[in-house]
Amino acid sequence: MxxxxxxxxxxxxxxxxxxxxxxxxxxxxxxxxxxxxxxxxxxxxxxxxxxxxxxxxxxxxxxxxxxxxxxxxxxxxxxxxxxxxxxxxxxxxxxxxxxxxxxxxxxxxxxxxxxxxxxxxxxxxxxxxxxxxxxxxxxxxxxELEDLPAEFTERETGFLADRFAGHPDVPATHLTDGTRAWRTGREAAVAEVTVSGAPADVLGWLAGRREGTALEVTGGALPKLPPL
Structure with missing residues (x-):
């Protein structure tokens, strides 16, 4: 709540x-x-x-x-x-x-x-x-993004993951910062792509503040996200 x-x-x-x-x-x-x-x-x-x-x-x-x-x-x-x-x-x-x-x-x-x-x-x-x-x-x-409060980083990551959830142009994506996990993109029983990285890098990519070069991607290329 x-x-x-x-x-x-x-x-x-x-x-x-x-x-x-x-x-x-x-x-x-x-x-x-x-x-x-x-x-x-x-x-x-x-x-x-x-x-x-x-x-x-x-x-x-x-x-x-x-x-x-x-x-x-x-x-x-x-x-x-x-x-x-x-x-x-x-x-x-x-x-x-x-x-x-x-x-x-x-x-x-x-x-x-x-x-x-x-x-x-x-x-x-x-x-x-x-x-x-x-x-x-x-x-x-x-x-910097690394200086953001941990609570904010976690909640904003979840908020942006929800924002892109169901978007037809974003593959079904499993996101993780090593501790927490989120789903975004198209609906699918199994994620097409897994994106992992440090909390600041995951948030930075979702928020359009980083290109995602520090992220690890398996199952395909790093998804291209629509503008916020």
Whole structure:
């Protein structure tokens, strides 16, 4: 069972880690490329702030974004801001999300995100945790997949394995980090491919952060995953 209160606390911890790390940068560093194609570090921080606002919209029953075009325009508008403005925005928008999460509510209700995707309200704090911690890695400032909390790595691996489960273009795949195991891809009585590796490498491949060169693959080639 998902404990949304626990996940809200984890989001706060992840946010503080990110803010502490970003505070050591300067304006020039924010203008440098992040690990996400076409985005500077400023774009990543602007996205994180606007994502927090968007999840407040979801919790309060409004559309997540006005439109895809408005979402992209907001990120482009906010990306060039100086360090102090970025830090303030990420901090204040995160606080807004936490306040919305602390309001008594039916956490079993179904909510709608982008592109018609639905989920239970109780999963939103974990989704936000994933945004904060994975984009912290995307900043390329010394926080790596190996530094992620073990609980997060295990849960996000399971979440992404479920996301690709049943996908017709992904072969039936058995995933293992040496301790835990997951299934993803097409439904089949027996997995076509087995992919194994360190927890960070398995997650990195599923999340599109690593090419999978450090993974061991048996039964075929490393599956090509669709975009997230």
């Amino acid at each position: 998902i404990d949304h209160a626990h996940d809200l606390a984890c989001v706060q911890d992840a946010t503080e880690r990110l803010l502490t790390a970003v505070a050591k940068l300067d304006n020039a560093a924010l203008a440098e490329p992040s690990r996400l194609p076409g985005w500077t570090r400023g774009h990543v921080l602007a996205h994180l702030a606007r994502n927090a606002d968007a999840l407040v919209n979801v919790l309060e029953g409004r559309p997540m974004y006005e439109s895809a075009e408005a979402r992209d325009a907001d990120i482009e508008r906010d990306a060039p801001r100086p360090l102090e403005a970025q830090l303030t925005d990420v901090r204040e928008s995160a606080a807004g999300f936490r306040r919305a999460g602390d309001v008594p509510a039916d956490w079993t209700r179904t909510v709608e995100l982008r592109n018609g995707v639905t989920d239970s309200a109780a999963r939103l704090p974990f989704r936000r945790w994933a945004e904060v911690d994975l984009h912290h890695v995307d900043l390329g400032i010394g926080y």
